[in-house]
Each structure stands twice: as C-alpha cells, then as structure tokens.
Ligand SMILES: Nc1ncnc2c1ncn2[C@@H]1O[C@H](COP(=O)(O)OP(=O)(O)O)[C@@H](O)[C@H]1O
C-alpha cells in the first residue's frame with residue numbers, strides 16, 4: 001500500500017476525473033458510439049465519456065510532449081533521427097478488462113486530429129507453445145513469468161523502439177489455447193503501439209538477472225487496470241459461461257469438452273481454473289507490479305471506473 005500522504009500518485013474519483021475532459025475536441029457521433037459498443041456490448045457510453053475521453057486528452061498531451069522531446073533531440077544532433085512509435089503498456093489481471101481498455105483507447109486515439117495509426121500487440125503471443133510448456137511442466141502455470149519467452153518480447157520491443165519500419169510478433173489463440181505457428185502480427189509504421197498483457201510491468205526475478213532490461217523500459221507510459229479480486233473472479237466465470245455457449249461449442253476449440261456442462265458445473269470448473277492458476281498468478285506476480293504503473297484505473301463491481309491514480313513524477 002502506498003500511504004496517501006506520501007503517495008507518488010494524485011487520486012481522482014470518478015467525478016473529479018470526468019471534469020478533466022474540459023473541451024476535448026473529441027465528440028462522439030451516434031455511429032462512433034455504436035462502433036465503440038461493438039468493442040464490448042456491455043460498455044457504457046458514460047464510461048467512455050467520463051473516463052476514456054479525459055484519458056485520451058491526457059495521452060494526447062503526453063504524446064505531443066514526447067514528439068517535442070524527439071524534435072529537440074534532433075536539433076541537438078543536427079540531424080533527423082528515425083521516427084519511433086509511442087509505446088503504451090497496459091497491465092492487470094486475467095479478465096480485468098485489459099483488451100477492452102486497449103481497444104477503447106485504440107479507437108479514441110486513432111480519432112485524434114493527427115489520425116495516428118494505433119496498433120495493439122498482446123503479450124500472450126510470447127507465451128511458449130504448449131509443447132514447450134508441457135516439456136517444462138508449466139501447463140498449469142500458463143501466464144506465470146516463466147511461461148513467457150521474455151527474451152523474444154524484449155527483442156521485439158527493442159526492434160520497435162529502434163525505428164524499424166516493420167516488426168512482427170507471434171500470435172496466441174484462446175480458441176486453440178496455443179501459439180499459432182503459421183501466424184504473425186505485423187506492426188508497420190505505427191505511431192502508437194499498445195502492448196497489453198498481464199506481465200508487462202514485471203521485472204526479472206533475481207535468478208534470471210542475465211538481462212537487466214525490463215519490458216517496461218520500452219514504454220513511454222504504462223497503465224494498470226485494477227479491480228477487487230472477487231469482482232475479477234466473477235468476470236472470469238461470466239466470460240467462461242459466455243464462451244461455453246459460443247466458442248467452446250466448436251469441436252476444434254481446446255475447451256470443447258466443457259461445452260456440454262450445465263451452468264453450475266461450468267461455474268465450478270471456471271472457479272477451479274481461476275483459483276489454481278489465475279488467482280495465484282495475480283497475487284504472486286501481477287498485483288505486486290501495480291505501483292510501477294504511471295496510471296492506475298480502479299474499476300468497481302459493474303466495470304465502472306471508481307478511481308484514477310496518476311503518477312506525479
Ligand atoms: N468496460 C467494460 N464494461 C463492461 N464489460 C467489460 C468491460 N471491460 C471488460 N468487460 C468484460 O469483462 C470480461 C473481461 O474483459 P477482457 O477485456 O476480455 O479482459 P482481459 O483482456 O483483461 O482478459 C469480458 O467478459 C468483458 O466483456
């Protein structure tokens with residue numbers, strides 16, 4: 001816990017934060033609101049207006065400031081350096097809403113007057129394939145730090161920040177529950193890249209201090225999506241039940257064996273996976289990274305943001 005008095009963060013409740021929208025030039029037409037709801041049909045329009053528009057305004061100011069810094073550095077060198085993307089890291093538990101947050105920000109940031117190209121890369125693509133996880137005895141530890149090829153992720157970020165025009169990342173499928181060996185996501189001439197994943201604020205454990213480089217060293221800004229554990233568990237179980245009625249029904253789905261479960265049985269199975277894997281990972285490896293973030297978004301029971309903490313320095 002960071003004590004209020006000495007906290008490096010300024011805290012805003014929902015109302016205080018929503019006032020910071022001021023006159024953000026972003027207005028949302030009905031069509032745009034519809035498009036945003038396509039990201040997540042349960043997303044409330046108030047949440048977008050009161051939380052995400054002020055956040056977009058702040059990110060825009062940060063991005064502009066970083067571009068100015070880039071241009072004074074060029075002046076100092078007396079020559080133009082290569083343009084590099086602005087990188088935003090988004091961390092938080094499994095099922096806390098990282099993908100939803102990333103997609104809302106992608107949509108709003110790409111509407112800024114400069115129309116930046118915004119791409120999302122999820123770090124699950126850097127998990128070892130199931131075959132390797134099985135060999136290492138890590139199938140029950142998917143998402144734990146040791147289940148990721150962090151060197152590969154660091155190399156990817158390093159290529160991105162060194163100004164390469166085109167960088168590719170591996171792809172993970174929640175449907176097959178494995179890496180898709182034939183697929184890759186290309187990041188090409190992006191202005192902003194959102195790196196989303198449970199592990200993005202983690203530091204190497206002392207026995208793997210081979211590299212002193214952290215994933216977050218490549219971030220211009222980081223966000224932690226936070227909520228109470230009991231709420232996240234509920235969202236995890238709800239999502240599992242929705243998947244049981246949709247994706248799991250496909251015989252090719254990894255979880256097809258769960259498609260015929262009753263709702264009650266599905267709740268038991270999801271709670272078991274949550275408690276044995278994701279909750280342990282949250283307590284051990286994810287919550288402890290929260291105060292490394294520049295911005296902490298704390299959501300309440302119904303996914304509505306209750307508090308935003310903004311790092312002062
Ligand atoms: N802002 C939101 N409003 C309503 N529902 C949300 C919101 N964010 C996430 N959810 C729901 O919570 C669950 C987890 O969200 P998701 O973005 O998939 O999490 P993560 O990427 O962290 O695993 C999903 O069922 C999603 O629909």
Ligand SMILES: CC(C)(COP(=O)(O)O)[C@@H](O)C(=O)NCCC(=O)O
Pocket residue numbers: 093094095098122124142143144196197198273277278
């Ligand atoms: C692949 C993940 C580690 C990544 O989490 P995400 O980025 O989707 O929040 C997670 O979805 C996962 O598979 N955890 C293992 C236990 C489970 O099946 O939920």
